[in-house]
Amino acid sequence: MSTTENRTDTATRAVVVVGHGMVGHRFVEALRSRDTDSTWKVVVLSEEAEAAYDRVGLSSYVGAWDRASLALAGNTYAGDDLVDLRLGTRAEHVDRDARTVTTSAGEVIAYDALVIATGSHPFVPPVPGHDSTGCFVYRTLDDLDGIRVAAESAIERAAAEGGAANGLVVGGGLLGLEAANALRLLGLTPHVVEFAPRLMPLQVDDGGGAVLERLIGSLGVQVHTGAGTSSIAAQDDGRLAVELSDGTALLTDLVVFSAGVRPSDAVARAAGLDVGERGGVVTDLACRTSDENVWAVGEVAAVEGRCYGLVAPGYTMAEVVADRLLGGEATFPGADLSTKLKLLGVDVASFGDAMATTPGALEIVHTDATKGTYAKVVVSDDAKTLLGGILVGDASAYTTLKAYVGREVPGDPGALVSPAGTELGADALPDDAVICSCNNVTKGSICGAIAEGACDLAAIKGCTNAGTTCGGCLPTVKKLLVDSGVELSKALCEHFEQSRAELFEIVASTGIRTFSGLIARYGTGTGCEICKPTVASILASTSSDHVLDGEQAALQDSNDHFLANIQKNGTYSVVPRMPGGEVTAEQLITIGQVAKDFGLYVKVTGGQRIDLFGARVEQLPAIWQRLVDVGMESGQAYGKSLRTVKSCVGSSWCRYGVQDSVGMAVDLEHRYRGLRSPHKIKFGVSGCARECAEARGKDVGVIATDKGWNLYVCGNGGQTPAHARLLASDLDDETLVRYIDRFLMFYVRTADRLQRTAPWLDALEGGLDHLKAVVCEDSLGIADDLEAAMGRHVEGYQDEWKAVLDDPEKLSRFVSFVNAPEEADPTVAFDESGPRKVPVLLGLPTVRENA
Amino acid sequence: MTTLVTPPGAPPVDVAPSAGRSAVRPGILPPPGARQWVPACPVTALVPGRGVAVLLPGGAQAALFLLPNGMIYAVDNLDPYARAAVLSRGLTGDRGGEPTVASPLLKQVFSLRTGAALDDPAVALPTYAVRVQAGTVRIGVPLP
Incomplete structure (x- = not known):
């Protein structure tokens, strides 16, 4: 500092x-706070038009969009x-001999001391299309305005198309997850792609990363770890097609x-200073x-060759330089890289030797x-001294644990992460009865x-295989669980905590008409083969929209999607x-x-109609055109809906x-045809007490009497x-x-x-009496x-x-191959050498090398 | 199984350039080797959440899915349990965040990412690389 005094005109x-x-x-x-004698004047060059703001809290800009709140x-x-x-003024050039800085405004400013605090800039990998x-x-802030x-x-475009808008974040570190949260707050579905096999690879280990990934995934963030971004290609509609190194591709809006x-x-x-x-x-x-x-201070400084990406060490450097300019002897003491933060509401903390790099270090997880x-x-x-640790999901112990780093732990170190044990008691109720006949489970x-x-259906399915094939026994399995005293989750599946009945009430009372809207508000994840058809059925039961309209099309099981019954060879x-069998x-x-x-292949069904087997998907429209032309319509044999109303010939x-x-059978079938329900529904109508229509084996059985009709219900x-039970007697047609x-x-x-x-x-509380009260006496109003x-x-x-036949767009889905719509599926084959035509299954598929 | 060459009327296959993938780290690359990229359909032909079947040269079939979140996956269309080419007609979803498709026949669930049968470690579907070029989805098939 000795030569600086006479370089300025003032003191x-x-x-x-x-x-x-x-x-x-x-x-x-x-x-300024330490220089009590005002010996220094300060010129600050800010490249951004905004004066210093809280960059660590950048994400909080989203939503309020108030720059002042971050200042x-x-x-x-x-x-x-x-x-x-x-x-808005950048330093363009530093002349160290003349001790001047030339600004982007063309001004030359003399200095006695120059402090470089230019920070850092995001690394953009050289991906094609970046x-x-x-x-x-x-x-x-400008980046966020652009985003x-x-x-x-993107949201406007997606809304117009009835879809969702997506955003992709390249990088699953701390800042990447912040960015993902920002995209989420903006209403996009965020994806995060991280090269490393886990999120936040610098702060957490594989185990913590796995938990973090699950927690963050449950918030709707799609995580792709162990994958790089291979290329980005702009599409005509403005979206970006992104190819990942694991071979997957995705369409994203930004x-x-x-x-x-x-x-x-x-x-x-450029000024010739040493760089790392x-x-x-x-x-x-x-x-x-x-x-x-x-x-040099902050992220641009390589103190003894090492850069620090956190703000706290940067602040320390700023203090060191201020002290030095005033004649002090401060030095940078190194930095504690422990971090504790809340990302997307998830606690993450990492402290001390988190990765256990100390020789001989032991980990307790x-x-x-x-x-x-x-x-x-x-x-x-020796299991005595705490060296470090990682906490994900609950970081409440961070403060205490961090305090112990480098010290001897009192007692058992395992107690520091003490687990809460749970014990599950259940009564054994053994019986020989086969509950799941598909898999012969008693x-x-x-x-x-x-x-x-x-303790839940999934676990029972996992260890007994019960209910894993047709699923027909699951209600019984569920009941066994309840009877055994286990508090049973009524959750439909892992995506909805609600039961089907609760979801029905939600749909009816909120007016939500899309699966995506329902799962976003009342569920988690993206759905599965259980909740999608269930919600599709509820949506169909509550409106007259076509089951293949808009987003509903994606929810339908294969049968409902192709409006036909899939058979074993596809x-x-x-x-x-x-x-009525007419x-x-x-x-x-x-x-x-x-x-x-x-x-x-033609067979007469048990429900008094005719089944035609062996149609390929691309043949269905032509077949139906001919049936519709003679006044026939869908029998909904493929749906969980009214199947048939069987009848005898009557009076x-x-x-x-x-x-x-x-x-009566024809009238009833016309009235209830197309009604989607939790399971298939069958009716029977018999013209006298001889009961030739076997109506008491039906969900709804109607049997003629001298005075009118007896109504039986719940036969299967x-x-x-189960025989149907008498609900009411001698009813007139209208009642x-x-x-x-x-x-x-x-x-x-x-x-x-x-x-x-x-x-x-x-399972109905109050049983038949309750049902009678509800239906015949309107006890619930x-x-x-x-x-x-x-x-x-x-x-x-x-x-x-x-x-479907009237709608070219729906019709276009009835093809075996999207790239060869005229082509029949070459794997479909039949054997007609026996007494009847039967499908031939493929040999076991050849295993090819994964592409 | 019937062997099939490129279906009539389908555009010719092209070979992807192998250079210019410098951003990809070794170890997580798809298995090396040149691929031909078989055009499947325009991106706009895919219904989010549903699949389509794609006939590949040589007679194999891929089941191609666009998920509502924008991810595109392709696995083999053959259901190894049912021994029928049906997986493109299965329902998609996720299990614990893992994107899945369930067979429309007996409902076995497969990972769309890895092809693995999630309840049966011994079974996995072959998977295919996918890319979107100029609005067309293409499926990468290893060259012989």
Whole structure:
């Protein structure tokens, strides 16, 4: 400092600060508060137009979009004549011999001391397409403004197309997760791609990373670890197609690079100052560079060759330089890189020797998958001294643990991450009864599994295989669980905590009409083969939209998606509706002709109609066109919906008949056709007490009496046969229909997924008496509602197949191959050498090398 | 199984350039080797959440999926349990965040990322690399 006094005209010396970030500002504040004699005047050059702001809290800019709220206190130095802040002015050139800085405004400013606080800039990997429109970095307020504009137009585009908008963050470190949160707050679905096998690779280990990934994934962030970004290609519609190194691809509306930072040392380099191997202006522990009049602080400084990416060490450097300029002897003491933060609401903390690099270090880990927590402590080889640790999910112990680093731990170090043990008791209720006939699982094994600790359906499925094939026994398994005293989750699946009945009420009362809307508000994740068809069914039960309209199309099980019944070789069977078993000669001839022309196997069903087997997906429209042309319509044999109304011939032909059972059956089938329900529904109508229509084996059985009709409900065939129970006697036509309306809608609203009417009645609190009260006496006061809902269904009915034939867009999905729509699936084959045509399955598929 | 050459009317396959992938770190690259990139369909033909089947040269079939979050995956279309080419018609979703497809026949669940059958460690579907070029989704098939 000896030569600086006479360089200025006044008694004060000049320090030029290049860069007005958090550390630059801290330096100015530190200098001005310590320089009580006002010996230094300060010129600050800020490249950004904004005075120093809280870059660590950058994400909080999202939403409020209020720049002022991020401003650091005192950042304009109002009222301090000794600080001259030049916003929007960059340092272009440093002449170390003349001790001047040339600014981007062309001004030459002399200095006695120069402090480089230019920080760092985001590293953008040289991925092809990284400079496409829609690619951003995450560093400044201006960056966020750009991301906001892109996100808002993406959301508009997505809303117009009925989809969701996505954003991709390259880099799963601390800042990458911040950026992902920002995208989430902007209304995008964020993806995070991280090269390393885990998130936040610098702070947490694999175990902590796994828990972190789960927690963050549950918030809707899509995490891709162990994958790089291979290329980005702009599409015509403005979206970006991103290819990942693991071979997957995705379409995104914008990309944010957050793959680390590089020191912004260009000015220093150009001035000939020493820089580190990996960038950064090299300083000694006093933060002095290779030029004694030049200092470096913050992320641009490589103190003894090491850069620090956190703000706290930067603040320390700022204090060191301020002290030095005033003649002090301060040195940089090194930095504690312990971090504790909340990312997307998830606690993450890392302290001391978190990665256990100390020779002989021992690790004690406790993971609680249900709570989503991970805790690890690292201790010395004698298990006495705490060296460091990692906490994910719950960092409440951080403060205490960090205090113990380097000290002897009192007692058992394992207690520091003490687990909370849980014990599950369950009564064993062994029995020989086969519950799951697909996999031959007895009640005994299921109860055994419960006794061994399986406490939900998934666990029982896992250890017994019960319910893993057709799923028909799951309601029974569930009941066993309840009976055994285990508090059973009524959750539909891992994505919805609600039961089907609760979801039905939510849909009915909120008016939410999309799966994405429902899962975003009431569920987690993206759904599965359980909740999607369930919600599709609820949406169909509550409106008359076509099941293949808009987003609903993606929810339908294969049967509903192709409006036909999938068979074991992937072909479909076709069942036209024959209400009450009636069919005209012309229709019968057409069915025969269609079967002949398409080579279909023909079988008469148990529900008095005809099934045509072996149609390939691309043949379905042509087949249905011919059926529709002769006045036939979909039989919904593929749906969880009304199947058939079986009838005897009744009083019009039969000498014993007392009522027109065929006429009633046809009317009922026309009324309830197309009604989606928790499971299939079958009706029977018999014209006299001889019961030729086997109506008491049906969900709704109607049996003629001298005075009218007896109504029986909740009879099922199938795995657990049950006779229907008498609900009401001697009803006139109108009352019969009203009661059936109420009964069906009550079932549709309150049953579990795939619960047929007999087990539903068994599980119904109050049983048959309650059902009678609800349907016949309106004890709940909901009869009008139920009837009105059924009225809307009847009014809105349309033939699903006719609607498809009239809609080229829906029709276009009926192909075997998207790239060869005319092509038949070459793997479909039949054997016609035996007494009947049968499908031939493929040999076991050849295993090819993964592409 | 019937062997099939490139279907008539389908555009010719092209070979992707192998250079210019410098950003990818070794160890997580797809297995090396040149691929041909078979055009499947325009991106706009995919319904989010659903799959389509793609006929590949040589008669193999891929099941190609666009998920609502924008990810595109391709696995083999053959259901190894049912021994039928049906997986493109399965329902997609996730299990614990892992993107999945369930067979439409007996509902076994497979990871769309790795092809693994999630309840059966012994079974996995072959997977295919996917890329989108100029609005067309292409499936990478290893050259013989």
